[in-house]
Amino acid sequence: MQSHICEDVHQTFGAFSEVVLAEEKRTHRLVAIKCIPKKALEGKENSIENEIAVLHKIKHANIVSLEDIFENKTHLYLVMQLVxxxxxxxxxxxxxxxxxxxxxxxxxxxxxxxxxxxxxxxVHRDLKPENLLYYSMDEDSKIMISDFGLSKIEGSDSVMSTACGTPGYVAPEVLAQKPYSKAVDCWSIGVIAYILLCGYPPFYDENDAKLFEQILKAEYEFDSPYWDDISDSAKDFIIHLMEKDPRKRYACEQALQHPWIAGDTALDKNIHESVSAQIKKNFAKSKWKQAFNATAVIRHMRRLQLGTSQEGPSQNTPTSPCHGELLVPEDDEENGEHLTQGQFS
Structure with a gap:
């Protein structure tokens, strides 16, 4: 997995939780239950409350839903839609x-x-391919957005400025520690669209400082030969989403009306060979943790004095769900998150 700029609920869950595949006795319906020890949440109550508040509000065909919550003296149980x-x-x-x-x-x-x-x-604030899952194994299965650990419910008294997200997908204004809005999600969708068409990320450098510089300047290319067979319409769509100025960046509504989405400009040419080869080269499981150097991200944040950033009005104590040290999530089997089976009433 790629490293996050800030601590998030998913990382907290991953380090201490167990994911149980469960069957509801009455309906025989399968669900996924996250079993979270309350001891692991001490000091992180705000993060949990934030994610639950977000998930409770959401009902959409392409978003993994929170179906129920149970708790006892020792554990919190989140019953999630099975994807x-x-x-x-x-x-x-x-x-x-x-x-x-x-x-x-x-x-x-x-x-x-x-x-x-x-x-x-x-605002989701952490859209990336790893958070996009297929609902089922069906050929025509829909895609689902998961993981709301970094989501933020906008409020009139709150300005979002905390540096959150994953470096390769994060908008320039976030890295620059400028106040930001929903437009950060649209930038991330642009990055995902770019990768879906070529199989490699728009921003990459072995030197982390240069990586951040690329993102901050919104410097990316449609390299030959990988983009030679991609339509001008697709490139235009990406350009409008990966626009450095968030005020000029397409919002979701505008993007949905673009000819590449709403029209017939997306080509039918088979690009599988090239794209899949690049995905295997650039996004192999073993490379998730190597993709960005966690230490360099911390150094960058400290240089920009982001280590103690807060959202909204200044506060004396760190209460932001995104405040904290940088953690590098390990693979599921390594970080203690296991899939087991069970039943619940």
Whole structure:
């Protein structure tokens, strides 16, 4: 997994939680239950309350839903909709045929879900391929957005400025520690669309300082030969989402009306061979943790004096759900999150 700039609920869950595949006795319906020891949440109550408040408000076909909550003296149990279709990149690699039109349909679903969130005043703040899962193994399965550990419900008395997200997908204004808005999610969708069409990220450098410089300047290319067979319409769509100035960046509604999404400009040409080869090269599981150097991100944040940043009015104590040290999430089996089976009433 790639490193996060700030501590989030998913990392807290991953380090201490157990994910249980459960069957409801009455209906025989399968669900996923996150079992979280309350001891692990001490001092992080605000983070949990934030995620639950967000999840409770959300009902959308392309967003993993929180179905129920239980607790006892020792544990908190989140009953989540079961999503069993696997990760986005894995499915693309497994396909034998993949086109711009397929990518367009995926991005349309993501845009529709994120527009729904934005209309409710919710900013996801951590959209990335790892948080996009297929609902089922069906060939025509819908895509689902998961992981709301960094989400923020906008309020009239709150200005979002905390540096959150994953470096490769985060908008320039976040890295620059400028106040930001829903537009950060649209930038991330642009980055995801870019990767879906070529199989590699728009921003990458072995030197972390240069990586941040690229993002801050919004410097990226449509490199030959990887983009030679991609339509000008697709490139135009990405340019409007990966616009450095958030005031000029397309909102979800505008993006949904772009010809590459709403029209017929997305090509039917098979680009699977090139894209899947690049995905396997750049996004192999073993490379998630190597993709960005965690120490360098911390140094960058400290240089910009982001270590003690707060959201909204200044406060004496750190209460932001995104305040904290940088953690590098390990693979599921390594960080203690296991899938087991059980039943509940």
């Amino acid at each position: 069993s279709g696997g990760e986005l990149f894995d499915r693309i690699v497994e396909k034998g045929f993949y086109t711009e039109k397929d990518a367009s349909k995926l991005i349309q679903q993501i845009l529709d879900a994120v527009k729904y969130l934005h209309d409710m005043g919710i």
